[in-house]
Amino acid sequence: MTDLALAAVLLVAGLGAALLIRWRYLGRRRGLGSPEERATYATLHTASLAAPALRGGLTADSASRAVPHLRALIGARTAGLTDAQGPLAWAGEPAWAETAQAVHDVLDSGRPQAAGDAFAAPLTVEGRVVGTLVVADDSPSAGLARTVTEVARWVSSQLELAEFDASRTALMEAELRALRAQISPHFIYNSLGAIASFVRTDPERARELLLEFADFTRYSFRQHGEFTTLAEELRSIERYLVLEKARFGDRLRVVTRVAPEVLNVTVPFLSVQPLVENAVRHGLEKKDGVGTITVVAEDAGAECLIWIEDDGVGAEPEVVRSVLSGHGDSTSVGLANVDERLRTVYGNDHGIVVETGPGLGTKVTMRVPKFAPGVD
Structure with a gap:
């Protein structure tokens, strides 16, 4: 038998064996699983x-x-x-x-x-x-x-x-309304005051600030959706800080580090912005000299890691614990509100983490899963 003929026989035999093995496998597969x-x-x-x-x-x-x-x-x-x-x-x-x-x-x-x-x-x-x-x-x-x-x-x-699910939705909507009512009077008062200060000295700057104010309030008081993208939340934060820098001048520095891959992550509406406002109001307003706010969003595998840090006056840890438990100073903008909403959406292990001390500034960290049931 020639080498070519031998190869053909072996090939046919191999195919036959493979088909026999597959037939036997499929035959066994039909019997998989008891009644x-x-x-x-x-x-x-x-x-x-x-x-x-x-x-x-x-x-x-x-x-x-x-x-x-x-x-x-x-x-x-x-x-x-x-x-x-x-x-x-x-x-x-x-x-x-x-x-x-x-x-x-x-x-x-x-x-x-x-x-x-x-x-x-x-x-x-x-x-x-x-x-x-x-x-x-x-x-x-x-x-x-x-x-x-x-x-x-x-x-x-x-x-x-x-x-x-319906109760959770109603609770989140109620908490969101409470947050809006809490943050808006203070911010509106300060923003309009800052804009008014430029009306005569720099009308063009006043006009730009008024447009920023309009965009910020339009986002903050929108009525559709419990969630937004991190990109939208950061745009609103940027508008907020532009208005605050008009008030603070050179006393306010802002550092932002955001990984591009987390911009489309879904976050609860008004979950990051109140933390930034809290840093300004309670961290930097009472500080002498220049203050810095750092906003960071990082890719952490299955989660997005976000933190807001200021080098302001800080606070006693006991005071922060009281605020998060709902028994603290009502002027702490949204800290307990954001913590409660994060826990409601993602579970108790996803509340905010606050690191602070008198004279040491404050760092607030939140972890947001990139994908979570019911979050859209």
């Missing part, structure tokens, strides 16, 4: 399809999107969701007539109830019955009742998360 494992996967997958709709709360729209998956999860002829007033959506044939009594009994008692071919279980949020999960089936059983009860508990947990 119990496949059933668990199917259950979790179906639940995951219903979850996004339920996280929107108990409404007609969310119910209509979730209830087909809940029916598949339970395996009943008909499934429905109701609120405290009546039915919201059905999967399968609507069965309000045969399920109405069971629903009524659940809303009255707060406990699962059966009536004829129907079974209903309560949906609760923080102990309040807000609706029911109800099914109708040709062969109701104790097993079906247990399934409906457990699925209703899972639905209730999703509704509680939805209410938590």
Whole structure:
């Protein structure tokens, strides 16, 4: 046999072996997973399809999107969701007539109830019955009742998360309104005073400062969105410092170091700016001579590291702890507010860190994850 023929035989044999190995592998792959494992996967997958709709709360729209998956999860002829007033959506044939009594009994008692071919279980949020999960089936059983009860508990947990999200949003909006009310009078007074001082001596400078003031207030009092980009927040800080430098003159120096790759990181609206204003008001206003504010934003892997530092008069650490606990001087602009909002959005390990001491200046550090659930 020639070398060429031998090579061809070996090639064909190799391909045959490879195909045989792949056939055997695929044959084994079809058998992967026991029936119990496949059933668990199917259950979790179906639940995951219903979850996004339920996280929107108990409404007609969310119910209509979730209830087909809940029916598949339970395996009943008909499934429905109701609120405290009546039915919201059905999967399968609507069965309000045969399920109405069971629903009524659940809303009255707060406990699962059966009536004829129907079974209903309560949906609760923080102990309040807000609706029911109800099914109708040709062969109701104790097993079906247990399934409906457990699925209703899972639905209730999703509704509680939805209410938590809504409460968190309302809290952040309230804190943001409080922050605006706190910082605006002081800053507006000082800015307009600085602008007025240039009206006669340097009208063009007064005009430029007035435009900066307009842009700054437009950003600070905008009504859309809980979040912004770091780039937008830094632009607002730049406008703020231009106005403050008009007031302080050569007494205020500003150093900025920002890594370009973090400019698009999403941060809570008005989370960095109040820290800069706090540095000016409590760090530099009472200092004699020149004061420096340093604004730094660095790339720290999965996080963006931001810090604001001043070489001003500093403060007693006990005073700062009191401020962060909400019991300190109300003139401390936004320190506790920013800390609380960061913890609300990212968790308790993402509050601000303050390093200070009398005569030692102050450094405030915050860590912002580049990606976080619910942050957009």
